[in-house]
Amino acid sequence: xxxxxxxxxxxxxxxxxxxxxxxxxxxxxxxxxxxxxxxxxxxxxxxxxxxxxxxxxxxxxxxxxxxxxxxxxxxxxxxxxxxxxxxxxxxxxxxxxxxxxxxxxxxxxxxxxxxxxxxxxxxxxxxxxxxxxxxxxxxxxxxxxxxxxxxxxxxxxxxxxxxxxxxxxxxxxxxxxxxxxxxxxxxxxxxxxxxxxxxxxxxxxxxxxxxxxxxxxxxxxxxxxxxxxxxxxxxxxxxxxxxxxxxxxxxxxxxxxxxxxxxxxxxxxxxxxxxxxxxxxxxxxxxxxxxxxxxxxxxxxxxxx
Amino acid sequence: xxxxxxxxxxxxxxxxxxxxxxxxxxxxxxxxxxxxxxxxxxxxxxxxxxxxxxxxxxxxxxxxxxxxxxxxxxxxxxxxxxxxxxxxxxxxxxxxxxxxxxxxxxxxxxxxxxxxxxxxxxxxxxxxxxxxxxxxxxxxxxxxxxxxxxxxxxxxxxxxxxxxxxxxxxxxxxxxxxxxxxxxxxxxxxxxxxxxxxxxxxxxxxxxxxxxxxxxxxxxxxxxxxxxxxxxxxxxxxxxxxxxxxxxxxxxxxxxxxxxxxxxxxxxxxxxxxxxxxxxxxxxxxxxxxxxxxxxxxxxxxxxxxxxxxxxxxxxxxxxxxxxxxxxxxxxxxxxxxxxxxxxxxxxxxxxxxxxxxxxxxxxxxxxxxxxxxxxxxxxxxxxxxxxxxxxxxxxxxxxxxxxxxxxxxxxxxxxxxxxxxxxxxxxxxxxxxxxxxxxxxxxxxxxxxxxxxxxxxxxxxxxxxxxxxxxxxxxxxxxxxxxxxxxxxxxxxxxxxxxxxxxxxxxxxxxxxxxxxxxxxxxxxxxxxxxxxxxxxxxxxxxxxxxxxxxxx
Numbered sequence: 001x002x003x004x005x006x007x008x009x010x011x012x013x014x015x016x017x018x019x020x021x022x023x024x025x026x027x028x029x030x031x032x033x034x035x036x037x038x039x040x041x042x043x044x045x046x047x048x049x050x051x052x053x054x055x056x057x058x059x060x061x062x063x064x065x066x067x068x069x070x071x072x073x074x075x076x077x078x079x080x081x082x083x084x085x086x087x088x089x090x091x092x093x094x095x096x097x098x099x100x101x102x103x104x105x106x107x108x109x110x111x112x113x114x115x116x117x118x119x120x121x122x123x124x125x126x127x128x129x130x131x132x133x134x135x136x137x138x139x140x141x142x143x144x145x146x147x148x149x150x151x152x153x154x155x156x157x158x159x160x161x162x163x164x165x166x167x168x169x170x171x172x173x174x175x176x177x178x179x180x181x182x183x184x185x186x187x188x189x190x191x192x193x194x195x196x197x198x199x200x201x202x203x204x205x206x207x208x209x210x211x212x213x214x215x216x217x218x219x220x221x222x223x224x225x226x227x228x229x230x231x232x233x234x235x236x237x238x239x240x241x242x243x244x245x246x247x248x249x250x251x252x253x254x255x256x257x258x259x260x261x262x263x264x265x266x267x268x269x270x271x272x273x274x275x276x277x278x279x280x281x282x283x284x285x286x287x288x289x290x291x292x293x294x295x296x297x298x299x300x301x302x303x304x305x
Numbered sequence: 306x307x308x309x310x311x312x313x314x315x316x317x318x319x320x321x322x323x324x325x326x327x328x329x330x331x332x333x334x335x336x337x338x339x340x341x342x343x344x345x346x347x348x349x350x351x352x353x354x355x356x357x358x359x360x361x362x363x364x365x366x367x368x369x370x371x372x373x374x375x376x377x378x379x380x381x382x383x384x385x386x387x388x389x390x391x392x393x394x395x396x397x398x399x400x401x402x403x404x405x406x407x408x409x410x411x412x413x414x415x416x417x418x419x420x421x422x423x424x425x426x427x428x429x430x431x432x433x434x435x436x437x438x439x440x441x442x443x444x445x446x447x448x449x450x451x452x453x454x455x456x457x458x459x460x461x462x463x464x465x466x467x468x469x470x471x472x473x474x475x476x477x478x479x480x481x482x483x484x485x486x487x488x489x490x491x492x493x494x495x496x497x498x499x500x501x502x503x504x505x506x507x508x509x510x511x512x513x514x515x516x517x518x519x520x521x522x523x524x525x526x527x528x529x530x531x532x533x534x535x536x537x538x539x540x541x542x543x544x545x546x547x548x549x550x551x552x553x554x555x556x557x558x559x560x561x562x563x564x565x566x567x568x569x570x571x572x573x574x575x576x577x578x579x580x581x582x583x584x585x586x587x588x589x590x591x592x593x594x595x596x597x598x599x600x601x602x603x604x605x606x607x608x609x610x611x612x613x614x615x616x617x618x619x620x621x622x623x624x625x626x627x628x629x630x631x632x633x634x635x636x637x638x639x640x641x642x643x644x645x646x647x648x649x650x651x652x653x654x655x656x657x658x659x660x661x662x663x664x665x666x667x668x669x670x671x672x673x674x675x676x677x678x679x680x681x682x683x684x685x686x687x688x689x690x691x692x693x694x695x696x697x698x699x700x701x702x703x704x705x706x707x708x709x710x711x712x713x714x715x716x717x718x719x720x721x722x723x724x725x726x727x728x729x730x731x732x733x734x735x736x737x738x739x740x741x742x743x744x745x746x747x748x749x750x751x752x753x754x755x756x757x758x759x760x761x762x763x764x765x766x767x768x769x770x771x772x773x774x775x776x777x778x779x780x781x782x783x784x785x786x787x788x789x790x791x792x793x794x795x796x797x798x799x800x801x802x803x804x805x806x807x808x809x810x811x812x813x814x815x816x817x818x819x820x821x822x823x824x825x826x827x828x829x830x831x832x833x834x835x836x837x838x839x840x841x842x843x844x845x846x847x848x849x850x851x852x853x854x855x856x857x858x859x
Contacts, residue, residue: 006451035451038625056626063625068615083622086446088601300445 007110008089009034010080012073012168013097014042017051019218024055024062026100032107034093037062038083040076043069071186074193077168078186078297081178085299090175094168094194098218101170105129108213109172116160116208120153125177126198126207128163129170129215133222140224142167142217147206160208168194170215177201179299187294191237192244199248200296227265227282228272235278239285246289255290262286309390313339316388317369319528324384325371326548327533327541332381335369336360342387347534352381386532389509397511420707421674424781427665431587431741432779442589444620449570449601468550470837471501472830473542475559478510478530481662483583483744484592485514487609487633488557491581491826493519495555498830503549505542506530507559535561539568546573553833555826556580556603558592566602577833579605581822584744584765585616597621605829609633609822610745610766631825632816633747639817644756646806648734650799655683655792656691658733658757660726660748661740663698668762671739671781673704675788677711682789688796692717693733695724730755735792739777739784743767750816753809758795758802760788770816772808774801 009027013020020039027037039052041064052064065083067076077094084092091113093106113127131142144166153160171194181204184197198207223229230238242265249257265286269279317337324333334352338344343359352375366388375381416423434441472495476488495502501523509530518526533541538561545551546569554569554576556562569576580603582593590597593616596606600621607629608614614630617623648655657679661667676692683690694704694717701719708714720729726748730736736752738761745766749759753770761767762784763776774794777787794801 060626063627065624079622083624086601086622088446088448088451090451300443302443302445302448 005090005110005114006088007032007034007091007093007106008084008087009037009093009095009106010040010077010084011037011095011097012040012042012076012080013044013048014070014073014076015044015046015048016097017044017046017048019098020048021051022100022218023095023097026103028059029103030101030106031104032110033061034106035061036084036087036089038065038080039063040080040083041066042071042073042076043067072189073168074184074188074190075186077184077193077197081173081183082299085175085178085183091172092175092178093170093172095170095215096168096217099131099169100216100218101129102214102216105170105213105215106172108210109170112160112208112210112213113172113174115158116153119158122205123174123176124160124206124208125174125181125201125204126166127172127210127213128166128198128207129213130209130211131167131169131215131217134216134218135222137222139169139217139219140222141219142169143224144207144209146209159211161211162206163209164202164206165195165198166207166209168197169217170213171198171207173201177204179301180204182296182298185294185296187292188244189240191241192248196244196248199252226272227268228274230269230272230274230278230282232275232278235281238282242282242285243289243292246286247292247294250290251293258286258290309339312391313366313388316528316531320384320386320532321369321371322525323527323529323533323541324382326544327537328372328382329544329548330372332370332372332375332379333384334375334381335371335384335386337366337368338362338364338385338387339366340364340387340390340393342385344385346385346387347532348385349534349537350383350385352383389531394512397509416703420670420703421781421785424668424670424674428741428779428781434589435587438590442594443598444590444594445598446600446621447598447602449567469499469501470552470834471503471549472553472555473503473505473545473551473562475554475556475562476504476506477558477560478506478508478512479514480511481513483633483747484558484581487581487583487822489514489517489519490823491555491557492524494823494827495553495830496521496523498827498834500553500830500834501525501549503527503545503551505559505562507561529561535564538562539565543568543572546576551576552837553577553579553830556596558582560595563595563599566599570602577605577829577836578603579607579826579829581607581609581826582613583609584742585613587742590620593617594620597623600627603627605629607631607822607825607829611769612766613744629825629829630819631822632819633745634750634817634819634821636821636823638754639821641754643754643810643813644731646758646802646809647756648758648795648802650795650797650802652734652796653687654689654691655735655796656693656733657735657737657792658693658695658729659737660695660729661738662722663696663700663704665700666740666742667696668739668741668781669694669696669700669704670707671784672737673707673711673713673717674781674785675737675739676717677713678785678789679792680713680716682793690716693720693729694718695720695722695726695729697722727751727755730757733757735760735795737788738762738767739781739788740764741779745769750813753813758805758809760791770809770812772805772812774805774808 041048041052055062056064109127113124117123128144131139133139144163147162147164150162181201184193245261246258249261320335341364343362474492476485492502504526542565580596582596585593597620600623605627606617606623617628659672663669679690708717730752736757736759738746738759740762743765749770752759759771760775761771762779764779775791777784
């Protein structure tokens with residue numbers, strides 16, 4: 001008898017119905033469609049709510065999780081992870097509302113993570129896809145960071161690279177990782193929640209990058225996360241990013257880690273010739289991050305069995 | 306006993322049905338006693354050749370053999386049951402709670418000193434319990450492996466012999482209450498949807514709702530509360546589902562039916578399970594917590610208020626189509642005209658009502674303290690108050706005693722439980738609802754429709770029907786002060802009654818815009834029925850196609 005594993009998907013959305021429709025269509029075309037797709041609606045103010053309610057009626061596999069207020073992407077992934085975990089799913093696939101997976105993307109992640117464990121005994125803490133931009137280039141903001149021995153298990157038959165963190169754009173997380181390391185931190189609101197979470201669960205064992213599993217990330221620009229790009233329009237996001245990363249570094253690496261991070265940020269902002277007032281904003285956010293220590297919520301051990 | 310012959314025959318039919326269903330292929334010897342037995346009953350034991358003297362108690366009324374003949378290869382079961390007499394049931398009916406004189410002496414002493422102080426102490430205990438909730442009980446779902454849907458393809462097939470689809474409705478008991486009232490309504494809605502209905506009861510108790518069960522041959526009440534040990538309920542439910550083609554279970558606070566959920570999931574994964582909950586209780590969350598813990602075994606949670614919706618979402622992460630809101634609204638009254646608020650600033654006569662069972666939850670003693678203060682204030686300010694209190698229960702004696710003690714007997718009129726409440730509310734200006742706990746009190750709907758202003762303690766989902774101006778604190782002492790202040794404002798402040806009226810109307814409209822319990826439950830019943838019909842159609846069509854294919858070459 002095969003040990004059966006169940007799979008759920010979590011998509012977080014906010015006021016992007018057109019893109020969400022394409023994501024749902026891409027999910028419906030999957031060769032391995034999750035048994036449940038929880039679409040976390042961050043209190044969207046457009047037609048998203050009514051469209052999802054209708055979708056839920058037409059296809060009960062898609063469940064509309066309407067949150068009372070917009071708690072950001074981090075809050076959405078936290079809620080999604082909790083809902084899917086409480087319902088008892090063995091694997092949870094996380095993605096954004098503007099990332100379109102190829103028809104076999106989820107299947108390759110699932111078979112990859114199981115195959116890796118079967119072949120090498122080690123248990124990857126997550127499996128992530130190759131994220132492309134709309135023109136087929138590598139999507140810079142979703143490039144996973146590798147560990148030092150990243151090609152250790154690579155072969156044409158086992159095309160997996162070891163990675164230490166990735167973004168919440170097509171990543172498959174097994175239940176045991178959540179049980180052991182808890183849920184994503186909702187207080188991060190936006191930015192760095194995915195990097196923090198995957199680094200946290202990768203303490204057990206690194207994740208794997210599955211280059212054959214492809215997702216197209218429909219973002220306006222193909223730019224990575226770099227503090228040289230700070231401007232008036234995006235400073236709100238960088239504030240969260242700086243605070244969250246500083247909080248993570250303080251927790252995991254102490255003051256030395258924060259200092260290294262701050263030095264890197266300073267260098268990037270100088271290179272990008274960022275306005276002085278904006279630089280001050282970023283430094284303030286780093287300072288706030290030093291005392292920002294949100295609680296990591298862990299599941300009740302009774303629901304883990 | 307001859308006058309009870311028909312009654313006993315009817316009960317024996319019940320017993321026979323339960324044990325023939327539970328043990329269809331096992332010899333069963335059922336021993337019965339009248340009113341009282343010397344053995345613990347109901348009980349099931351393996352058959353054995355010896356009998357004890359306790360069997361021969363004078364209340365023994367006989368035995369019944371069902372199933373095949375017992376042989377050494379086929380050992381049987383021995384069942385012990387006690388048949389309660391109608392008189393016993395009637396006595397239960399009049400009890401309705403702990404009698405006043407049996408309450409703890411300390412409590413009675415404090416109550417004698419100051420009734421409101423005793424209420425305040427109870428409130429403090431409840432508030433402490435509420436704060437300690439997560440530490441006292443688990444608020445997480447029980448795990449339910451999805452593997453069962455893959456491996457358990459062992460639903461007994463063809464056992465039900467082509468019987469029409471049925472629903473099993475579980476009730477807590479057959480006494481009056483919001484959950485039971487919805488339970489009785491849902492029985493009627495299930496019958497209307499075309500389902501046969503089996504009703505099981507979780508606990509023995511007063512049976513004031515027995516007469517309200519619909520008179521329909523497709524309805525069968527199973528007295529598992531009387532004649533089946535709790536440990537056998539899951540096995541019985543499983544056999545019943547197989548035998549009677551049950552496609553749906555609907556739980557209204559029936560704990561044995563919750564306990565049977567793992568058996569239902571394992572043996573009959575096709576059955577749709579739903580439950581209805583009404584009120585988060587202070588002691589340990591009550592039935593919503595129990596239901597949330599079982600959530601992975603339940604397909605739909607039906608809730609009656611936004612407050613409960615939030616509870617399920619925040620505590621148990623229940624979202625999507627699994628959580629359905631259906632208000633306890635009478636569809637026939639939807640869109641009915643709401644009478645204008647009767648009370649006006651400056652009026653010198655005011656009629657105040659209290660409607661509710663005389664139990665702690667409704668806090669009649671707090672209502673009486675409010676009445677006492679209002680009466681004193683009215684005397685000083687030239688307002689002539691008249692008070693009406695409707696309800697019965699263990700606190701009735703205390704209320705009567707306090708009326709004498711406070712010298713209020715001339716202005717407070719006590720009415721029995723069967724009083725015409727809409728008519729009373731139609732004549733009243735204010736309704737007092739100082740409850741310690743409420744879901745969404747139906748009497749508030751009635752009061753607002755009748756032009757009466759309900760003044761409620763801010764508990765449960767009361768804020769969904771009452772505007773903030775008329776909500777008072779949960780604490781009894783503060784509730785008394787707040788309630789008196791609201792009445793004084795209504796009688797003195799120009800425009801306040803209009804503000805309250807606007808708030809009440811807006812809330813009523815919002816509630817009426819939501820689906821009713823009948824609408825959502827009827828849809829769920831019909832969906833389950835349609836799914837079964839579609840499943841049955843499919844094999845027929847496949848068989849037809851096969852036939853035509855096999856004919857084609859010829």
